[in-house]
Amino acid sequence: MKHELPPLPYDYNALEPYYDEATVRIHHDKHQAAYVAGWNKAEEELEKARIAGDYSLIQNWERQLAFQSSGAILHALFWQSMSKHGGGEPKGSLLEQIKKDFGSFENFKKQFSAAALAVEGSGWALLGWMPSLGKLYILQVENHQKLTMWDIRPILALDVWEHAYYLKFQNRRADWIESWWNIVNWENASKMLNYEL
Numbered sequence: 001m002k003h004e005l006p007p008l009p010y011d012y013n014a015l016e017p018y019y020d021e022a023t024v025r026i027h028h029d030k031h032q033a034a035y036v037a038g039w040n041k042a043e044e045e046l047e048k049a050r051i052a053g054d055y056s057l058i059q060n061w062e063r064q065l066a067f068q069s070s071g072a073i074l075h076a077l078f079w080q081s082m083s084k085h086g087g088g089e090p091k092g093s094l095l096e097q098i099k100k101d102f103g104s105f106e107n108f109k110k111q112f113s114a115a116a117l118a119v120e121g122s123g124w125a126l127l128g129w130m131p132s133l134g135k136l137y138i139l140q141v142e143n144h145q146k147l148t149m150w151d152i153r154p155i156l157a158l159d160v161w162e163h164a165y166y167l168k169f170q171n172r173r174a175d176w177i178e179s180w181w182n183i184v185n186w187e188n189a190s191k192m193l194n195y196e197l
């Protein structure tokens with residue numbers, strides 16, 4: 001079965017003024033769509049290889065599979081990680097878990113911003129839940145899949161690829177990160193954490 005581009009969960013202009021309509025439109029309709037297509041392509045090529053019994057390009061297609069599927073999956077979470085009713089601080093069990101694992105919400109926010117700002121090249125800052133340890137971690141992901149940890153389920157994703165912010169913020173990644181905090185969808189992150197608990 002083919003993977004499909006999930007519809008944007010709100011209007012293109014819903015996140016204004018913190019995230020501009022033009023970037024949201026291109027980001028979802030072009031960039032995310034390309035990752036979904038790339039994921040399908042990798043799976044098709046791996047199927048062809050199985051049928052032909054020819055694994056001479058296995059390294060390429062396994063690499064593509066990891067990169068494209070991770071891109072598609074993280075973008076889906078990225079849109080869910082934002083809401084026009086977002087911002088502020090998390091509540092309930094998510095806030096308690098953040099305090100437990102980072103000391104305070106302020107500590108968490110500082111570490112997350114620093115991680116996002118310092119991603120080398122293209123990548124993401126993620127908040128992830130490790131069910132086996134019952135612990136939250138902040139991950140700094142390069143591309144869509146490098147520098148990750150096994151057994152972590154991402155519950156909040158911030159895209160810091162240049163395509164995510166360059167139209168409005170140009171090279172000012174720190175300004176994009178600051179703007180993003182105003183639209184963080186804590187309700188969704190809580191829902192994803194509680195789903196795991």
Ligand code: MN3
Binds near residue numbers: 031075159161164
């Ligand atoms: Mn992106």
